[in-house]
Amino acid sequence: MLKFWKKKPAEPAATPEAPPLDERVEQAAVPVTFDSSPVTAEALAETAPPEPEAPELEAEAEATVVAAEAQAAQPVKRSWRERLSGSGFAKSLSSLFVRNPRLDDDLLDELETALITADVGVEASTTLVEDLRKRMHKREFADASALLKALREQLVTLLKPVEQPLDVSTHTPFVVLTVGINGVGKTTTIGKLARRFSDEGRSVMLAAGDTFRAAAVEQLKTWGDRNQVPVVSQGQDADAASVIFDALQAARSRGTRVLIADTAGRLHTQGGLMDELGKIGRVMKKLDPGAPHEVLMVIDGTTGQNAISQVRQFRDTAGVTGLVVTKLDGTAKGGVMFALAREFGLPIRYVGLGETATDLRVFDAEAFVDGLLPASLGG
Template identity: 55%
Template sequence: PEPEPEPEPEPEPEPDPEPEPVETAVKSVQDEAAAVAEQPASTPEDSKKGWFARLRQGLAKTSASFGEGVATLFLGRKVIDDDLFEELETQLLMSDVGVEATTEIVERLTQRVRRKELADSEALFKALQDELEELLQPVEQPLQLVGQAPQVILVVGVNGAGKTTTIGKLASRLQKEGKKVMLAAGDTFRAAAVEQLQVWGERNNIPVIAQHTGADSASVIYDAVEAARARGVDVLIADTAGRLHNKDNLMEELKKVQRVMSRLDESAPHEVLLVLDAGTGQNAINQTRQFNEAVAVTGLVLTKLDGTAKGGVIFALAKQFDIPVRFIGVGEGIDDLRPFVARDFVRALFSSREG
């Protein structure tokens, strides 16, 4: 008889970042929150131009490995042949685009060549960029908070993904849009998390509902929903734990938070935002799958794009899950958390070639 095939090993989970001492974590968030509170809101004119320059700069590492890596395949090549497609496929896979998305892109481009739509490698390179943009277009859906107040945003994600910073920046953004915002410190398992959120709140004059470390997360968030209703708050943003003793416990905890919320408001939470660190690459796929199974994620925030060459994972996420990408983070400034725009993202990836 044939020997049994070896089962594929499970992907290794990302190691949890070492916990920062509370004082260090709070000090760093104090500095960041202070900077955010002092930043003026940018005007629409300088914002559009300035944002693309920042996006380009923020995607420099991904652009250097992915954008330039792909562009190099086409340099000095006139003929489109099987070798070019093979090299392109390899480059896309190495750039964290994922098997599904890569297969679809290469197949569609191959068909276009067969139909004689693409005459040379330059036309193929342009078509590739169009395909990448088309892949991201369906997930370009900005956050819409409509309906009866308070609108509740539940923010989930593993420790180290940038949840607290994202909450602070999002709160500041909504506040500048004229909304009355409140925060709920639902990550009660990490001493620094509650204090970090309180610092963000103080610096930006945003109320924070919190209890002691180790308190029941669902009860903190229940209190916060009640308080938000009583105080006429427009948007409540609730933080959650990013690590318990094991993954199942964490997912059960999040389900409980969702159940408890819906007792006060059947439609809550109105948005479940999953914060992902782009630097985890393909591990972001596993995280999205796990959180989505537990709490039905309605939007993604892809952070820390400026610190990684693995930004190509956004294509894999778009293809596999079709979950809207609400925001991307390409730096530490308040304006570096921005609504995701597919065309700008792809242009920035390949912009070094255009100069």
């Protein structure tokens, strides 16, 4: 199977120092330098030699082999239960019902402890368990299985309002600005999103706005190469607002459907860096008053209750409109999903259930809860 690689461009001549950002805002025709650009079908047609016509049966056999190889290369997409059943939260709930299937106050006391330990939150856990206790005393539950079913319904009810998938079809380009603290998997999440949108047939561009962390730009370029999408960058220590402005200008001129902008990880207590997010937003609005169309905050699912204060600060400073919660497959703190839903009501767009691109899933409240609870008291 032939692969076409982009020809390495010649060494560019020295260019004069770029004008200030405000001047470039007013100059709509300013050229943007890309680290990579898509190879058009016309270019390939001009450079590729014509292939001899193969017999029909041989071509059909070759296509079958290629399809089989492509299918084999795809990672196996495991179910939510398979991904979540090994988490500490799921294990504690499963162990609780299997070990103590009797319908009594002891079961509910242990359930409340399990929920609080998993960072559902004291108030939410107490409210949920006390409601179940009242119903149990009214003899609404015939056995522990009935209580388990009621618990499922309550947990789904907590999460259902924040089950709001991201719709990127409302603007072109649709600008996604990703934010979060250090080490939450922000750049990796961007790469997985690029893969998802590309698989949906949408053109994607990435903006390397994390100019602070060493190797962050190169990491994003690697994801760009892997997904065959262009990346706009200016190197480490460049002005992040300038990089993202250039990327938005380029995406508009090319008709790109989705622009995903990376930003430097920062603690919610770092006032100067938090203010930079506001500057990025103001600069984008000079080209598109509606940009960014989504401010997507990436949260580490192992963070627990600390995620509450993080989201509160980023929401107030950067105007967060959606959440991505990563690393839920191995954490004992998965209950923070319920705490976030109860505290903020912000849409949970995606959750990370593993390392592969297919493990970034559109959030599904029922599938998530079912992955945490035992299928039955028989296991």
